[in-house]
Amino acid sequence: MNLTLKIWRQKGPQDKGQMVEYKVTDISEHMSFLEMMDVLNESLVAKDEVPIAFDHDCREGICGMCSLHINGEPHGPDRGITTCQLHMRTFKDGDTIYIEPWRAKAFPVIKDLIVDRMAFERIQQAGGYISVNTSGNTQDANATPISKIDADLSMDAAACIGCGACVASCKNSSAMLFVAAKVSQYALLPQGRVEAADRVRNMVAQMDLEGFGNCTNTGACEVECPKGISLENIARMNREYLKATII
Amino acid sequence: MSGFLSSSIARKVAMALSALFLIIFLIIHLAVNLTSVFSADVFNEASHFMGTNPLIQFAMQPVLIFGVVFHFVMGFVLELKNKSARNVKYANYNGAANASWMSRNMVVSGAVILAFIVLHFIDFWIPEINTKYILGDMSGVLPGEEGYRYFEELQHKFANPARVGAYVIAFILLGLHLAHGFQSAFQSIGFNNKYTKCVKSFGTWYSILIPFGFIFVALYHYFNH
Ligand code: SF4
Numbered sequence: 497m498n499l500t501l502k503i504w505r506q507k508g509p510q511d512k513g514q515m516v517e518y519k520v521t522d523i524s525e526h527m528s529f530l531e532m533m534d535v536l537n538e539s540l541v542a543k544d545e546v547p548i549a550f551d552h553d554c555r556e557g558i559c560g561m562c563s564l565h566i567n568g569e570p571h572g573p574d575r576g577i578t579t580c581q582l583h584m585r586t587f588k589d590g591d592t593i594y595i596e597p598w599r600a601k602a603f604p605v606i607k608d609l610i611v612d613r614m615a616f617e618r619i620q621q622a623g624g625y626i627s628v629n630t631s632g633n634t635q636d637a638n639a640t641p642i643s644k645i646d647a648d649l650s651m652d653a654a655a656c657i658g659c660g661a662c663v664a665s666c667k668n669s670s671a672m673l674f675v676a677a678k679v680s681q682y683a684l685l686p687q688g689r690v691e692a693a694d695r696v697r698n699m700v701a702q703m704d705l706e707g708f709g710n711c712t713n714t715g716a717c718e719v720e721c722p723k724g725i726s727l728e729n730i731a732r733m734n735r736e737y738l739k740a741t742i743i
Numbered sequence: 744m745s746g747f748l749s750s751s752i753a754r755k756v757a758m759a760l761s762a763l764f765l766i767i768f769l770i771i772h773l774a775v776n777l778t779s780v781f782s783a784d785v786f787n788e789a790s791h792f793m794g795t796n797p798l799i800q801f802a803m804q805p806v807l808i809f810g811v812v813f814h815f816v817m818g819f820v821l822e823l824k825n826k827s828a829r830n831v832k833y834a835n836y837n838g839a840a841n842a843s844w845m846s847r848n849m850v851v852s853g854a855v856i857l858a859f860i861v862l863h864f865i866d867f868w869i870p871e872i873n874t875k876y877i878l879g880d881m882s883g884v885l886p887g888e889e890g891y892r893y894f895e896e897l898q899h900k901f902a903n904p905a906r907v908g909a910y911v912i913a914f915i916l917l918g919l920h921l922a923h924g925f926q927s928a929f930q931s932i933g934f935n936n937k938y939t940k941c942v943k944s945f946g947t948w949y950s951i952l953i954p955f956g957f958i959f960v961a962l963y964h965y966f967n968h
């Protein structure tokens with residue numbers, strides 16, 4: 497298939513950047529979206545042009561590195577997948593495809609399609625952990641009984657890969673779904689309860705500090721999240737926060 | 744913004760609580776309006792009671808005004824903050840792909856409702872305050888006439904087609920605002936559980952029936968005066 501690509505090019509953090517048009521030909525519909533990008537980059541290198549910088553690592557939907565806002569949606573039009581799992585058969589021959597980086601003040605562009613997602617790391621460091629002494633005589637985790645329901649809900653929340661699609665899709669650039677997933681995965685387990693109040697307070701404070709917007713419950717994040725993180729987690733975080741600040 | 748309202752979740756909860764308060768107020772307001780369809784006397788009595796009862800006038804009315812002002816001011820402040828959280832816009836942003844029009848345009852429906860409230864204040868509230876507290880006439884009766892004036896005033900206002908038209912448009916926008924806002928308020932206060940389905944369908948009915956009720960009263964008086 498032959499495609500017209502409109503891609504964001506930006507030399508560095510200070511550069512203004514712009515959309516640049518590229519044509520690709522003979523793209524197989526079995527290729528993944530990132531393979532299509534590789535083909536384009538090879539052709540650019542062959543012409544002595546600078547290849548387009550984009551993030552990727554595992555290429556099997558588990559690491560959360562790949563990003564890309566494709567035709568107005570994070571990770572493209574398909575649901576429940578990352579960009580590396582998006583295939584060219586989703587598009588039609590002759591299509592024009594817009595490819596942009598995640599847009600949020602808290603995710604500044606480093607180069608082309610790569611954004612700095614360290615804000616998520618700093619939120620994690622503010623409380624997304626439990627303090628256990630791993631000296632060698634740690635208690636067996638299975639010695640603490642946990643209900644199947646809570647264990648499953650916690651596992652579902654822990655499925656978040658920190659990709660940032662929630663922020664990218666949100667009209668408010670809110671990071672609530674990510675933070676809610678991280679708060680929930682611990683809040684649901686007895687081991688996480690010990691530091692629950694401090695955790696939610698500190699993580700929310702860091703989230704606000706990073707300059708993410710305010711959630712207005714549009715639900716776009718839940719639709720676009722490749723891991724199906726549910727809005728229930730945001731409600732849980734709100735409860736946790738109220739408990740931690742008022743009670 | 745300092746203290747409690749400096750946190751995004753606190754602001755969100757404050758928006759939700761003021762919304763829930765206004766949602767209850769709408770039911771009361773509609774109930775009084777609806778009496779005008781059935782009986783001029785009952786409407787007059789109810790209006791006089793609401794307009795002269797000290798508890799309602801000096802305790803509940805200020806709380807209500809605070810609630811309205813807070814909800815609007817906070818709504819616009821949040822909209823500006825949220826806009827600035829994305830300093831470079833997308834060249835292609837398909838908002839309709841993952842969120843409803845209502846949820847993405849709360850500030851638009853809110854602005855229309857605000858414009859309506861201004862009109863409503865000029866129409867009813869300011870003349871009322873003027874008559875009662877500036878001119879000091881708490882009787883609710885026009886000089887030289889018998890019986891309360893409220894029903895006649897209401898009929899008079901709804902004789903104007905432009906006003907009725909504006910009224911209808913504003914309440915359709917209110918319906919759209921509530922269609923997202925009702926369930927959103929519950930989500931914001933952390934209420935998302937096995938009852939959420941009920942909340943959502945109740946919210947849908949509420950957002951249709953309440954505006955419909957207000958529109959019905961306006962049209963009723965427009966066609967029957
Ligand atoms: S919540 Fe979903 S969209 Fe957001 S960072 Fe986690 S996996 Fe990505």
Ligand code: FES
Binds near residue numbers: 555559579
């Ligand atoms: S590259 Fe790892 S999730 Fe896409």
